[in-house]
Amino acid sequence: MATDGSGGGNVGGGGLCLMCRKVVQSQLRRHFKIKHCAVQIYHCPLCPRMFKNIYSSHRHMSTEHPEHKSATRSPFAFKKLLETKYTP
Helix, strand or coil: CCCCCCCCCCCCEEEECCCCCCEEEECHHHHHHHHHCCCCCEECCCCCCEECCHHHHHHHHHHHCHHHHHHHHCHHHHHHHHHCCCCC
16 A cells, blocks of 8 residues: 555556545546645746646646747747746
């Protein structure tokens, strides 16, 4: 049994998340890491929002800052954009 609170030791499988009591069909550890780890490392360069993963920051940029759509198409340009700091 896993001790990380994810509810199971099955790396690719699903199960019950002990933190939110959600039944996860697959990738329980991935769910736990994305939803319950407190580290927010991806900062939006255009607003004060922060994200736990690059996928959420990419979705945010696509929906909230569509004027920078060209930067979200290329992974290299997107990473470069994330390196810039937000200034109000």
